[in-house]
Amino acid sequence: MALPRIRILATGGTIAGETCPGGDITRYRAGVRPVEALLTAVPELGALATLDAEQILSLDSKDMTPDDWLCMLSAACQALADPAIDGLVLLHGTDTLEESAYFLHLALPTGKPVVLTGAMRPADHPEADGPANLLAAVKLAASAEGVGKGVLVVMNGKPHGARHVRKARTSGLDAFESDPDWTTARPDGRFASLARAPLPRVDILPGYAGAPAKLIDACVADGAQGLVLALSGHGSVPSAWEPSLRRAREHGVAILRASRCAGPVIRNANADDDREGWLTAGDLPPPKARVALMLALAAGWDSATRQTCLPTF
Ligand code: ASP
Numbered sequence: 001m002a003l004p005r006i007r008i009l010a011t012g013g014t015i016a017g018e019t020c021p022g023g024d025i026t027r028y029r030a031g032v033r034p035v036e037a038l039l040t041a042v043p044e045l046g047a048l049a050t051l052d053a054e055q056i057l058s059l060d061s062k063d064m065t066p067d068d069w070l071c072m073l074s075a076a077c078q079a080l081a082d083p084a085i086d087g088l089v090l091l092h093g094t095d096t097l098e099e100s101a102y103f104l105h106l107a108l109p110t111g112k113p114v115v116l117t118g119a120m121r122p123a124d125h126p127e128a129d130g131p132a133n134l135l136a137a138v139k140l141a142a143s144a145e146g147v148g149k150g151v152l153v154v155m156n157g158k159p160h161g162a163r164h165v166r167k168a169r170t171s172g173l174d175a176f177e178s179d180p181d182w183t184t185a186r187p188d189g190r191f192a193s194l195a196r197a198p199l200p201r202v203d204i205l206p207g208y209a210g211a212p213a214k215l216i217d218a219c220v221a222d223g224a225q226g227l228v229l230a231l232s233g234h235g236s237v238p239s240a241w242e243p244s245l246r247r248a249r250e251h252g253v254a255i256l257r258a259s260r261c262a263g264p265v266i267r268n269a270n271a272d273d274d275r276e277g278w279l280t281a282g283d284l285p286p287p288k289a290r291v292a293l294m295l296a297l298a299a300g301w302d303s304a305t306r307q308t309c310l311p312t313f
Helices: 035-040 043-047 066-081 097-107 130-141 214-221 239-250 286-298 303-309
Strands: 005-012 050-059 087-091 114-117 151-155 158-161 202-206 226-231 254-259 278-280
Touching: 005 035, 005 066, 005 130, 035 050, 035 130, 043 130, 050 066, 066 087, 066 097, 087 130, 097 114, 097 151, 097 286, 114 130, 130 151, 202 214, 202 286, 214 226, 214 239, 226 286, 239 254, 254 286, 278 303, 286 303
Parallel strands: 005 050, 005 087, 087 114, 114 151, 202 226, 226 254, 254 278
Antiparallel strands: 151 158
């Protein structure tokens, strides 16, 4: 029987990283090794799938931008539209992996498996985790288990759904977690038919003791079309922010209440969202709520329908 055909799209990250000259293991450059070298390091892949690979970006994912998301989306759409391709694996830095994964989860057509993976140790580390992660990702992308769950992430032997995955720890191989686990993951793809256009600017503003309201005015003056407020507690808006937020709404800027806690932020609880015209993030963390809002704005959803791209509580 023919092996499944899997396309690998490489974007850089620590999985393609190399230790800086001098050998200090804590200092390395991400996104250095080409994808061909990463594949050659895992000869077992040949028994799982027929692979072809494309180096679409070579970035440390801390530098990933929304334009880079669109670059990934376009390469992924092209691969998934090819009847010869059975599944897709994206190699990505771990820092912003959950943002890219959720963006693709909302924007890609559903059907074929799409799996993102990365590494916590660079490729030249004596106990690099990249090869095992790559192997696990290809295995999942080539399997029936990877179908019908939307975009998935595999790290340290564990699959996660894009909706709930997050990088929870700065170091260690077990840096990623998700709750509930991936077996409950469902496909999304609600923005799959969106025409490719630059994504509108949406900024995230943290709430903290003494956070200045001037930051809101500065973001609006600088062109933000949406603001995600990463607030304390149950999405609690500081009283001092209210005039600036009202001015922002008068300029047509979308305002979304999210929390720096695990959530949820419930509509019209703790704030009069209906009266103010604010959106609420439900249990989406601020970076993922931002992704959903950017897509809703890009799709031209009006303020009445925008809330439907966010989980409701
Ligand atoms: N800074 C790196 C990146 O996100 C970290 C990693 O890949 O683990 O590309």
